[in-house]
Amino acid sequence: MFRSAVKALADRRGGSAAVSSSSLCSNASIAFAAPGNLSRYLLPTIFRDSFSSAALPAVDLDATSIDRAPEHDAKSKGGGAASSSAKRPAFTELVATKKGQKPRVVVLGTGWAACRLLKDLNTDVYDVVCISPRNHMVFTPLLASTCVGTLEFRSVSEPVRSIQPALSRSPDSYYFHAYCTSIDPMNHAVYCEALDDEGVTEGNWKFKVCYDKLVIASGAEPSTFGIKGVNEYATFLREVPHARDIRRRLLLNLMLSDIPGVPIEEKERLLHCVVVGGGPTGVEFSGELSDFIRRDVHEKYSHVKEYVHVTLIEANEILSSFDVRLRQYAVNHLSKSGVKLLRGVVKEVFADRLILNDGSTVPYGVLVWSTGVGPSNFVKKLEFEKSPGGRIGVDEYMRVPQFEDVYAIGDCAGYLKSTGKPILPALAQVAERQGKYLGAALNSLALAGGGRAGAAKTTKLGEPFVYRHLGSMASVGRYKALVDLRENKDAKGLSWAGILSWLVWRSAYLTRVVSWRNRFYVAVNWATTFVFGRDISRF
Numbered sequence: 001m002f003r004s005a006v007k008a009l010a011d012r013r014g015g016s017a018a019v020s021s022s023s024l025c026s027n028a029s030i031a032f033a034a035p036g037n038l039s040r041y042l043l044p045t046i047f048r049d050s051f052s053s054a055a056l057p058a059v060d061l062d063a064t065s066i067d068r069a070p071e072h073d074a075k076s077k078g079g080g081a082a083s084s085s086a087k088r089p090a091f092t093e094l095v096a097t098k099k100g101q102k103p104r105v106v107v108l109g110t111g112w113a114a115c116r117l118l119k120d121l122n123t124d125v126y127d128v129v130c131i132s133p134r135n136h137m138v139f140t141p142l143l144a145s146t147c148v149g150t151l152e153f154r155s156v157s158e159p160v161r162s163i164q165p166a167l168s169r170s171p172d173s174y175y176f177h178a179y180c181t182s183i184d185p186m187n188h189a190v191y192c193e194a195l196d197d198e199g200v201t202e203g204n205w206k207f208k209v210c211y212d213k214l215v216i217a218s219g220a221e222p223s224t225f226g227i228k229g230v231n232e233y234a235t236f237l238r239e240v241p242h243a244r245d246i247r248r249r250l251l252l253n254l255m256l257s258d259i260p261g262v263p264i265e266e267k268e269r270l271l272h273c274v275v276v277g278g279g280p281t282g283v284e285f286s287g288e289l290s291d292f293i294r295r296d297v298h299e300k301y302s303h304v305k306e307y308v309h310v311t312l313i314e315a316n317e318i319l320s321s322f323d324v325r326l327r328q329y330a331v332n333h334l335s336k337s338g339v340k341l342l343r344g345v346v347k348e349v350f351a352d353r354l355i356l357n358d359g360s361t362v363p364y365g366v367l368v369w370s371t372g373v374g375p376s377n378f379v380k381k382l383e384f385e386k387s388p389g390g391r392i393g394v395d396e397y398m399r400v401p402q403f404e405d406v407y408a409i410g411d412c413a414g415y416l417k418s419t420g421k422p423i424l425p426a427l428a429q430v431a432e433r434q435g436k437y438l439g440a441a442l443n444s445l446a447l448a449g450g451g452r453a454g455a456a457k458t459t460k461l462g463e464p465f466v467y468r469h470l471g472s473m474a475s476v477g478r479y480k481a482l483v484d485l486r487e488n489k490d491a492k493g494l495s496w497a498g499i500l501s502w503l504v505w506r507s508a509y510l511t512r513v514v515s516w517r518n519r520f521y522v523a524v525n526w527a528t529t530f531v532f533g534r535d536i537s538r539f
Contacts, residue, residue: 189209
């Protein structure tokens with residue numbers, strides 16, 4: 001069928017394309033494979049182009065393994081599974097840089113630290129390779145607003161290729177959609193596996209990238225404290241897919257609860273939103289949710305509005321790093337907004353309820369887990385010396401001391417005990433400033449002749465990193481927010497709450513959004529929501 005279509009197209013154009021038709025048909029067997037495996041056949045082609053002989057002469061790809069029409073025709077025609085011994089594209093390596101080439105910086109991650117580093121790196125003196133399963137940065141302080149439609153998802157995500165244009169334009173700089181599986185610091189190499197559309201690593205698509213400088217900025221994972229059922233049933237709030245899942249679940253439960261015959265007990269469960277964790281993310285999400293309920297649910301779901309309620313569960317004090325007056329203000333305001341504050345520790349989570357340590361049961365329809373972060377499995381298995389708490393241990397220059405040319409920044413890194421410095425909090429401003437510091441340090445290092453692998457032994461990195469806290473902010477809903485400008489919770493300084501704080505909060509975040517495009521998106525979304533309310537469409 002496809003061959004006929006190609007022939008017809010060639011005839012219409014007045015050409016006889018026997019050779020090109022043959023090659024197209026070979027690709028057609030890839031394109032018309034089973035939908036679930038589509039990316040398995042497209043991704044090798046993409047990598048074949050990315051690692052072309054023109055760009056990377058040392059890469060030896062098995063080009064003949066791409067054209068396997070009989071194997072794929074058998075799949076598409078239902079002729080049985082392909083032989084397990086069939087060859088896959090052979091990925092080798094992005095080889096070490098040579099004399100005359102720019103030194104290569106490999107960055108693992110696309111979070112706050114990684115993206116600030118990528119933005120500041122001087123691509124006149126470095127080639128850059130970014131490896132991450134996410135091709136964009138998320139502006140996490142505004143992520144809670146996307147869960148209820150105050151902002152759209154595109155407004156809080158910035159493509160990494162826009163942050164560092166060299167990833168798109170430079171012939172020797174790349175973004176690879178992959179996981180880093182291991183690091184060989186002795187040979188200056190990282191080993192990776194490419195990802196398909198489902199985010200699943202494919203063992204046959206492994207490759208190696210050599211580096212001159214390696215920056216690990218892979219972030220952290222949500223802390224579950226080993227509580228049974230959290231990973232299976234709770235939703236975290238750290239990525240755009242998390243926010244999308246929360247929004248879809250919330251709107252689905254509103255529609256289900258409106259169906260005739262649903263018992264009152266089930267309506268109350270479906271429309272009970274439980275937030276575990278009283279930090280800034282949990283409080284801001286609770287505030288956004290209470291706004292959504294008061295302004296939009298009460299108007300557009302009037303049949304079930306009396307069943308919708310929010311519970312915030314915290315083991316200790318909410319917003320524990322804020323001034324005590326601000327904490328009390330947040331408690332009072334959230335309570336007036338209809339958020340029930342419950343002090344307790346979760347013991348176990350089930351699909352429709354959770355159990356607290358005192359034995360009480362809390363049914364829920366939506367469960368959001370926001371109890372902080374801890375080291376990822378990737379960081380745990382690295383054979384690097386660890387800081388207290390399990391992060392990658394670094395010195396005052398963000399270096400991993402026992403291995404040359406390896407650095408770590410962001411939530412995955414912490415000061416070694418030998419430095420005598422405290423572990424910095426897992427905050428966006430900490431990560432961003434570490435990325436800014438290391439970007440400037442690496443630029444200076446390259447200009448001083450220390451950019452190559454092993455060339456920094458006699459080159460000073462500059463002044464050590466020093467962090468000064470600029471303050472904390474949190475929205476609590478209904479045009480109210482908290483601003484705490486103290487350096488730490490024991491220091492003196494300015495702190496206030498109310499509508500003025502809310503204006504400061506919005507202004508500060510609007511100016512911190514990465515690009516002018518997203519600033520425009522955010523401003524328009526805020527204005528649209530203010531005038532017309534939130535969009536309640538479910539996609």
